[in-house]
Amino acid sequence: xxxxxNLRKEFEGTEAVKNLNxxxxxxxxYGLLGSNGAGKTTLMKMIAGIYxxxxxxxxxxxxxxxxxxxxxxxxxxxxxxxxxxxxxxxxQAADFYxxxxxxxxxxxxxxxQEVFPIDVHKKIHRLSKGxxxxxxxxxxxxxxxxxxxxxEPLDGLDAVMRNxxxxxxxxxxxxxxxxxxxxxxxxREVEDLCDQIGILHHGELMIEKDLDDLKSDIHKIQVAxxxxxxxxxxxxIDVLYKEERGSVRLYIVRGNQxxxxxxIQSFKPAIFDVLPLxxxxxxxxEMRDVGYAIENIIV
Numbered sequence: 001x002x003x004x005x006n007l008r009k010e011f012e013g014t015e016a017v018k019n020l021n022x023x024x025x026x027x028x029x030y031g032l033l034g035s036n037g038a039g040k041t042t043l044m045k046m047i048a049g050i051y052x053x054x055x056x057x058x059x060x061x062x063x064x065x066x067x068x069x070x071x072x073x074x075x076x077x078x079x080x081x082x083x084x085x086x087x088x089x090x091x092q093a094a095d096f097y098x099x100x101x102x103x104x105x106x107x108x109x110x111x112x113q114e115v116f117p118i119d120v121h122k123k124i125h126r127l128s129k130g131x132x133x134x135x136x137x138x139x140x141x142x143x144x145x146x147x148x149x150x151x152e153p154l155d156g157l158d159a160v161m162r163n164x165x166x167x168x169x170x171x172x173x174x175x176x177x178x179x180x181x182x183x184x185x186x187x188r189e190v191e192d193l194c195d196q197i198g199i200l201h202h203g204e205l206m207i208e209k210d211l212d213d214l215k216s217d218i219h220k221i222q223v224a225x226x227x228x229x230x231x232x233x234x235x236x237i238d239v240l241y242k243e244e245r246g247s248v249r250l251y252i253v254r255g256n257q258x259x260x261x262x263x264i265q266s267f268k269p270a271i272f273d274v275l276p277l278x279x280x281x282x283x284x285x286e287m288r289d290v291g292y293a294i295e296n297i298i299v
Contacts, residue, residue, distance in 0.1 A: 001026050002047060002147065002179065007056035009042055016042040018203040019056070024196070027177035029169075031194035031211075033187065033283055039203040040183045041080070044149050047181065048077035060147060073102055074146035078153055082136050084124045090135055091120040094142070101143040109142040115164055130156040137165055141172065148172075150182040154189055166193060191279040199286060207286060211279070218282050219257055223264060224248045224271040233267040240285045252277075252285045 002024040009017040016039045024030045034040045045051040046058055049065035049072055058064065063071050084093060098104040113120070116138045118127070124135055133156045140148065148169075154162050170193070172178040184190050190197075197214055199207040207214070218240070224247045234251070237260060241252040248271065253260055257274065264272060 001061055002030075002181070003057070003059040003062075004043075004047065005057040005059070007043070007046060007058065008054050009039075009046060009051060010054055011042075015203050017046070017053075020200075020203070020205050022198060022205060022208060024179060024181060026179050027173055028196055029173060029180045029182065029194045031190040031197045032181060032183040032200060033190065033197060034183075034200035035202075035287060038200040040200055041151055043200065044077065044151055044181060044183060048075055048149050050077060075149070076140050076143060076145040076147070077149045078136055078140055078151065080152040080155065082132055084132070084135075086125060087123055088125075089121050089123055090118060090138075093124060093135070093139060094120070097139050097143060103144040105142055105144050108144070109138070112138050112141060115168065128156075130158060130161070133157055134161060137168070141168060144176070145178060146176075147179045147181075150180065150184075152184055153182060154184065154186065162189070169193065187280040187283055188278065197279070199283065201287065214282060215277065215279075216257065218252065218254050218277060218285065219260060220275040220277050220281070221251050221253060221260070221264065222248060222271065222273040222275060223251070223269045225267070226270045230267045233264060233269075237263065241288060252281075 002022075004020060004022045007017055007020045008015065020043065032040050032044070042051065046053050047060075047065065049058070049068065052066050058066065060071055060075060065071055065075065085096075088096075094109055098106070116134045118131060118134065118138075124132055127135065133154075137153075154165060157165060166189070169178075169180060173180060180193075182190060182193060191211070194211055197207070197209060197211050198205055209217070229249070234253075238254040239251055240254060243250045261272075261274060
């Protein structure tokens with residue numbers, strides 16, 4: 001379990017994370033979303049024990065993580081920008097990880113070569129970006145982490161390898177109750193993996209919900225009337241975005257779907273549809289609601 005309490009981090013007078021609280025249950029996959037510069041990487045590095053917070057607490061299974069060598073044995077942070085020692089082969093990197101992590105599983109490392117079919121004697125720096133990413137997952141998953149923190153983890157992987165890696169992550173969550181925190185700008189991938197979502201903006205957590213609850217709370221509706229649009233038909237409805245396309249009006253609204261549907265149908269529209277929203281669309285409209293300006297984005 002990951003607990004973050006009143007967490008704050010400042011760089012050169014700028015607050016990157018502001019009195020943030022969150023809780024991630026064991027065996028869950030938490031998707032951390034946010035605008036560029038929202039503080040996502042800073043937050044993840046504090047949870048991984050790389051950065052020391054200015055104030056507040058980061059606890060993993062009830063223990064502080066910063067400078068906690070024993071707890072860090074079970075926590076892995078896979079960064080957006082990968083680093084390997086120069087001229088290191090995959091085999092040498094595996095030997096290094098084996099010397100550092102007491103839970104290193106040699107049998108799994110050998111077995112994962114079927115998923116990542118790369119010669120272990122290859123020098124990592126000579127591999128392509130996508131193959132280096134494969135090596136990183138190969139090593140990380142062989143350490144059998146309890147907590148895995150991923151920053152843009154699938155960048156550079158082809159479609160087939162992305163699916164293989166996602167399946168491995170889901171398998172470890174199901175089999176070992178591994179906890180994952182993932183940040184990615186590819187929201188379709190986050191949507192496939194995560195069961196809980198947090199949206200960070202200017203260092204503050206503006207939304208935190210189960211993915212199903214988040215989807216059930218925001219809707220895209222399409223409506224048209226035979227005559228003039230009733231002036232009060234959206235009275236009392238939280239409208240995040242609206243657009244007119246001829247006689248058809250498109251709205252993004254927040255609220256209980258049954259109540260929204262019942263209210264609008266009471267005005268007897270000629271056309272009324274509730275359309276599905278992707279996580280990407282939900283993110284866009286929620287960000288627009290806090291001033292992250294986006295125009296003409298309904299598709």
